[in-house]
Amino acid sequence: MFDKSDARFPIKSREVFVNHCGIGPTCRAAVDAEIKIAQQHVTEGTTVANGYDAVLADLRSAAAELIGTVETNMSFMRNTSEGMNLIANGFPWQAGDQIITYRYEYPSNMFPWVLQCQNHGVDLVLLDNTTWDGQPTDSTTPIGWSLDDLERKLTPKTRMVTLSHVQFSSGFAADLRALSDLCEDRGVLLVIDAAQSLGCMPVNVDDYKIAAIAWSGWKWMLGPIGTGLLYTSPEFRERLQLTMAGFNSMAHSLLGSDYLDYTWEPITDGRVFEYSTEPLTLAAGLAASIRDNFLQYGPVAVFEEVTRLQTILREGLAAQDTYMTAGPADAHRSGILSVTTRPDVADADGSMKLLIAEFRRRNIRATVRCGYLRLGPHYYNTDDEMRTVVEAIHNAAGR
Numbered sequence: 001m002f003d004k005s006d007a008r009f010p011i012k013s014r015e016v017f018v019n020h021c022g023i024g025p026t027c028r029a030a031v032d033a034e035i036k037i038a039q040q041h042v043t044e045g046t047t048v049a050n051g052y053d054a055v056l057a058d059l060r061s062a063a064a065e066l067i068g069t070v071e072t073n074m075s076f077m078r079n080t081s082e083g084m085n086l087i088a089n090g091f092p093w094q095a096g097d098q099i100i101t102y103r104y105e106y107p108s109n110m111f112p113w114v115l116q117c118q119n120h121g122v123d124l125v126l127l128d129n130t131t132w133d134g135q136p137t138d139s140t141t142p143i144g145w146s147l148d149d150l151e152r153k154l155t156p157k158t159r160m161v162t163l164s165h166v167q168f169s170s171g172f173a174a175d176l177r178a179l180s181d182l183c184e185d186r187g188v189l190l191v192i193d194a195a196q197s198l199g200c201m202p203v204n205v206d207d208y209k210i211a212a213i214a215w216s217g218w219k220w221m222l223g224p225i226g227t228g229l230l231y232t233s234p235e236f237r238e239r240l241q242l243t244m245a246g247f248n249s250m251a252h253s254l255l256g257s258d259y260l261d262y263t264w265e266p267i268t269d270g271r272v273f274e275y276s277t278e279p280l281t282l283a284a285g286l287a288a289s290i291r292d293n294f295l296q297y298g299p300v301a302v303f304e305e306v307t308r309l310q311t312i313l314r315e316g317l318a319a320q321d322t323y324m325t326a327g328p329a330d331a332h333r334s335g336i337l338s339v340t341t342r343p344d345v346a347d348a349d350g351s352m353k354l355l356i357a358e359f360r361r362r363n364i365r366a367t368v369r370c371g372y373l374r375l376g377p378h379y380y381n382t383d384d385e386m387r388t389v390v391e392a393i394h395n396a397a398g399r
């Protein structure tokens with residue numbers, strides 16, 4: 001059913017790529033779309049700008065379809081951090097307001113909030129680390145957080161809860177349903193960093209009460225580096241002050257190019273955050289990837305295939321005694337399968353040198369982060385590729 005050919009994913013002819021939780025490879029469709037615009041720019045010059053609005057509109061509409069919203073809620077970004085900063089800097093904080101996040105978030109979901117502590121006297125409250133089944137732990141290896149802890153830490157001063165859908169280190173996926181219900185119940189805004197989920201796991205914003213979602217285009221999304229997306233709900237967007245303003249943030253820019261009209265009239269939809277000339281080639285690349293991968297097959301089918309491929313890895317891991325999967329197969333499952341070592345085995349110092357060396361010998365691409373070897377296969381990986389990874393694990397285990 002899936003076209004997994006090298007033609008669509010040229011990386012396959014070079015290596016077994018299971019590092020989509022890192023910098024993902026771009027797909028052929030994305031690069032073709034980028035080249036088309038770059039080519040037009042070099043041969044036709046200014047006329048490339050005739051397609052400017054259409055390219056960006058196409059990206060917003062593809063991204064909106066991916067998450068089940070309307071294109072007016074979407075904005076093109078450079079990365080996840082840009083989206084998070086637009087939110088963090090634009091929210092009307094009062095001194096003493098609280099923001100809650102998890103203590104081991106990726107920096108894109110930490111520094112924008114730390115900045116608010118410095119600039120506005122906001123308190124950043126950190127959820128404690130837990131085991132996979134939600135029990136408190138003193139371990140400094142990141143795993144996840146619990147709703148119980150969140151519930152205890154919510155106070156009348158909490159304005160926002162901001163969490164990754166999937167933790168970059170362990171692959172712990174949040175229960176978005178329960179998280180969104182709790183935040184809605186307590187009248188607290190929910191912001192999600194979906195860099196490790198969208199492109200792999202389905203998220204339909206209509207199913208939840210989420211104020212904003214920011215994510216990168218260059219991991220699971222298989223798009224160009226330097227791209228990201230931001231979803232904002234209309235009610236939330238209305239509450240955000242602009243922190244960047246330019247011609248393209250203003251409603252009259254939609255009517256034509258009167259560069260001397262300085263009327264302050266911001267656009268009310270997501271385009272307001274695309275304040276000036278955007279990187280058009282990259283926008284076209286990301287749109288092409290969304291359409292050629294995730295809209296073609298549907299995000300549910302994509303995640304089912306990732307899960308099926310992961311099962312081959314899980315079974316392979318279960319058949320040897322050195323390495324083991326960190327998390328359970330069902331609850332908190334994501335695209336990232338994190339692997340650790342059993343105690344008292346050859347590779348047990350956490351660096352996984354033997355396994356990484358074996359991967360290198362077989363051209364398998366994966367990374368170690370925070371004590372885990374992260375395996376992040378995508379839907380276009382094959383069963384054979386998974387078996388190559390399993391063989392490498394068994395070989396390293398036998399050393």
Ligand SMILES: Cc1ncc(COP(=O)(O)O)c(C=O)c1O
Nearest residue numbers: 079080081106108164168195216
């Ligand atoms: C959870 C999470 N958020 C965001 C990012 C990337 O952030 P940015 O797009 O700002 O580089 C990563 C990258 O690994 C991540 O794991």
